[in-house]
Amino acid sequence: MGMHSTKTASRAAQSRKEAGTWLKALRARAGLSQVELAERLGLKYYTFISQVENGFGRVPTDTMEAWSRALGEEPSSFARTLLSHYEPEMYRLLFGVEK
Amino acid sequence: MTVLQFPPCDGTRWQRAEMNALIAACGESLDKGTVTGWEIGETERGEPQLYLVGPAPDYECVLCVSRLGRLYVLEDGSGRILFEHDALGRLGEQVRGALRHKKAAIVARATVLWLAIKETFEERIEPMLAEPVEVLSQVAPQLVALV
Numbered sequence: 001m002g003m004h005s006t007k008t009a010s011r012a013a014q015s016r017k018e019a020g021t022w023l024k025a026l027r028a029r030a031g032l033s034q035v036e037l038a039e040r041l042g043l044k045y046y047t048f049i050s051q052v053e054n055g056f057g058r059v060p061t062d063t064m065e066a067w068s069r070a071l072g073e074e075p076s077s078f079a080r081t082l083l084s085h086y087e088p089e090m091y092r093l094l095f096g097v098e099k
Numbered sequence: 100m101t102v103l104q105f106p107p108c109d110g111t112r113w114q115r116a117e118m119n120a121l122i123a124a125c126g127e128s129l130d131k132g133t134v135t136g137w138e139i140g141e142t143e144r145g146e147p148q149l150y151l152v153g154p155a156p157d158y159e160c161v162l163c164v165s166r167l168g169r170l171y172v173l174e175d176g177s178g179r180i181l182f183e184h185d186a187l188g189r190l191g192e193q194v195r196g197a198l199r200h201k202k203a204a205i206v207a208r209a210t211v212l213w214l215a216i217k218e219t220f221e222e223r224i225e226p227m228l229a230e231p232v233e234v235l236s237q238v239a240p241q242l243v244a245l246v
Contacts, residue, residue, distance in 0.1 A: 012157040034143040038102045046102055047165040048178030050142040056150040056160035060177050 011088075017055030019085035024053040026071040040070040058086050103167070104144075111145045113166075120187050121149060121164060124194040133198060134161055142167075151198075162197055164190070173197065 027037055027049075034053075038046035041063065051057035059067050059082055068078035084091040121137075128134040132154055140148045142165065151162040160176040171190045173182040175197070182193040 010156050010158055012159075035102050035104055043178070044103060044180060045165070045167065045172055045174075046104075047142060047146075047148065047163065047167070047172050048174055050140065050148060050165075051150070051160060051163045051174065051176075051178065054140040054148070054150075056138070056140070056152075056163065057176050057178060 013055065015085045015088060016058065019058075019082055020053040020055040022081065022085070023059070023067075023071070026073060027053075030070075030072050032070070037070055041066055058082075111141070111147055113139065113147050113149060117166070117187060118149075120191040121194060124191040125151060125198065127195070128161075128198040128201075133201060151194075161201055162194060164194065175201075 027034070030037075032040070034046040034049040037049050038044075041049075043049070048057060052059055064079045064082065065075045068075040071078070080091075080095075083094075125134050125137075128151075134151050135154050135158070136152050138150045138152060140150060142148060146165055146167050149164045150160045151164075153159045153161045162181075163174045163176070165172045165174070169185045171182070171184055171187070172180065173190065173193055174180055181197050182190065184190060184193075
C-alpha cells in the first residue's frame with residue numbers, strides 16, 4: 001500500500017472537524033491566540049491546540065474542564081457539546097436527542 | 100509553564116526530504132493498516148503539521164509531527180509529547196518506534212477486550228447452558244424406567 005493523503009470524510013472525522021471549528025470560534029471569542037491558550041492550559045507547545053482545532057485530535061476528557069475555563073465556558077455544557085461531536089451515539093443514548 | 104515560541108522560518112511547508120523521511124518511517128505501519136494515510140495542516144502561526152491518520156471508520160490522528168523553527172515536535176493524538184529534536188534522521192526513528200508501540204497498544208487492548216468477553220460468557224452464559232443438561236440428567240433415569 002502506498003502512502004497517500006487521505007480525505008477523511010467519515011462521519012466521525014467530519015464531526016471532529018466541526019468540534020475543532022467550534023473550539024476555534026470559542027478561542028477567537030475569548031480573544032486568545034493558540035499560544036495564549038496553550039499557556040493557560042500549561043502546555044509546553046501550542047501544536048496540540050492546532051491539532052484539535054484542525055479536527056485531528058480530541059480534547060482529552062481529563063483536561064476538558066481546564067479547556068472550558070480557559071475559553072470562558074461553563075464546564076458541563078462545554079463537555080456536553082464536545083461529547084455530541086466526539087461520541088454522537090453516546091450523546092444520543094444519554095440525552096435522547098441527536099446533536 | 101511558558102509556551103515555547105519560535106520565529107517563523109522562510110520555508111514553512113514540508114520539504115521533500117522531510118516527507119520522504121516520514122513516509123519511509125511509516126512503511127511498516129501502512130502495510131499493517133495501523134496508518135492509512137496522512138494529512139497536512141498548520142498552526143495559527145503557519146508552522147507545518149503532518150497528521151498520520153489511523154484506520155476507518157474514525158480516522159483518528161495516530162501521530163502529529165510539527166516543525167517549529169528548526170525543531171520537530173512529535174505528539175500522539177492526545178497531545179502527549181513523544182519527541183522533540185532538530186535532527187530529521189532521529190525524527191524518522193522516533194516515528195517508527197512510536198508507531199510500533201501504538202500497534203502493540205492496540206493488540207494489548209484487543210486482548211483485554213477478548214478476555215473480558217470470554218469471562219462474561221463463562222460467568223453468565225455457561226450456567227444457563229448447564230442448567231438444561233442438569234435437568235436432563237435428573238429426568239433421564241425416570242424416562243428410561245418408563246421405556
